Amino acid sequence: xxxxxxxxxxxxxxxxxxxxxxxxxxxxxxxxxxxxxxxxxxxxxxxxxxxxxxxxxxxxxxxxxxxxxxxxxxxxxxxxxxxxxxxxxxxxxxxxxxxxxxxxxxxxxxxxxxxxxxxxxxxxxxxxxxxxxxxxxxxxxxxxxxxxxxxxxxxxxxxxxxxxxxxxxxxxxxxxxxxxxxxxxxxxxxxxxxxxxxxxxxxxxxxxxxxxxxxxxxxxxxxxxxxxxxxxxxxxxxxxxxxxx
Numbered sequence: 623x624x625x626x627x628x629x630x631x632x633x634x635x636x637x638x639x640x641x642x643x644x645x646x647x648x649x650x651x652x653x654x655x656x657x658x659x660x661x662x663x664x665x666x667x668x669x670x671x672x673x674x675x676x677x678x679x680x681x682x683x684x685x686x687x688x689x690x691x692x693x694x695x696x697x698x699x700x701x702x703x704x705x706x707x708x709x710x711x712x713x714x715x716x717x718x719x720x721x722x723x724x725x726x727x728x729x730x731x732x733x734x735x736x737x738x739x740x741x742x743x744x745x746x747x748x749x750x751x752x753x754x755x756x757x758x759x760x761x762x763x764x765x766x767x768x769x770x771x772x773x774x775x776x777x778x779x780x781x782x783x784x785x786x787x788x789x790x791x792x793x794x795x796x797x798x799x800x801x802x803x804x805x806x807x808x809x810x811x812x813x814x815x816x817x818x819x820x821x822x823x824x825x826x827x828x829x830x831x832x833x834x835x836x837x838x839x840x841x842x843x844x845x846x847x848x849x850x851x852x853x854x855x856x857x858x859x860x861x862x863x864x865x866x867x
Contacts, residue, residue: 623676624683624703630839631832632725635707638818639668639732639742647742647816655821656831661853670736670849676842687840692719699725700822705745710806716782719736727802741813749826827866834859 637695642650644665652660661667676682677680683703686694692715698706699721713727715787727760733739750769752762768774772794785807788794792807820831834855841847 623681623706624686624689624694624698625688625707625839626694627685627687627840629691630740630836631692632707633836633839634818636637636674636732637669637708637809638834639813639816640672640734642816643732643739644669645695647740647814650816650818656860658857658860660860665690665735667853669694670853672733674852678845680859692716696720699727710732710803710823713800713802713806713829727806729806729809742816743809743813745815745817747817753835764843779819787843809850816818824863824867827858827863829859829863829866831859 630664638650638696641653641661645660645663649660680862683694683697689697694703694708695712695716696719696808697703699716699719701722710729729743731743734741752759752766756762770786770788775788775791775794776798778784778786779798781798783803785791785795785799785803792804792810796804823831838847838852842849842852
């Protein structure tokens with residue numbers, strides 16, 4: 623396993639789906655709103671323990687914590703690691719990077735604690751918008767309607783090697799996008815779409831939540847911070863945020 627060591631926020635694509643499976647998708651709303659106790663369950667702790675074991679039990683690629691995103695991604699593509707947290711943009715981002723013979727892109731869901739638990743796929747959302755004071759709002763609406771036609775979906779696939787969030791879009795573009803992009807977008811046959819985003823922080827709070835959640839990842843992977851300390855540090859941040867409201 624490797625990750626983008628100096629940009630540990632990439633680990634969210636494992637952490638949030640794993641917590642959703644372990645503690646329930648509804649609990650993610652409590653986590654996103656910094657609710658004290660939302661990470662206090664034994665199941666939540668097991669998720670943090672399993673992630674910490676990647677480093678402490680010898681599964682982490684040597685040197686990972688010092689690498690940036692392209693360095694770690696290149697090493698993974700050279701078969702120095704099997705797994706890396708990332709998204710379906712990786713193929714385009716790394717189009718010119720060296721890779722091992724026969725290397726192929728694919729995605730899988732974050733691990734679950736027990737067989738039968740719901741599996742989730744961390745996703746991001748982008749949107750089209752029409753400004754309130756647009757000069758030609760009706761024309762803009764017609765353009766939006768066009769964007770969600772099959773012709774547009776195929777054109778986007780041809781020109782950008784991308785796939786719209788549209789029912790059956792993956793099948794519409796099969797043979798147009800690369801096999802890697804097709805296979806990565808097929809992940810939604812295995813897991814359920816989920817989005818995670820923090821609620822707005824109270825104006826009076828001085829907490830930088832990333833410091834407690836992801837910026838300690840190197841300490842966790844090096845064994846300088848336990849999984850319990852990691853989880854407890856996030857809970858302490860939640861307590862501080864709650865006290866500032």
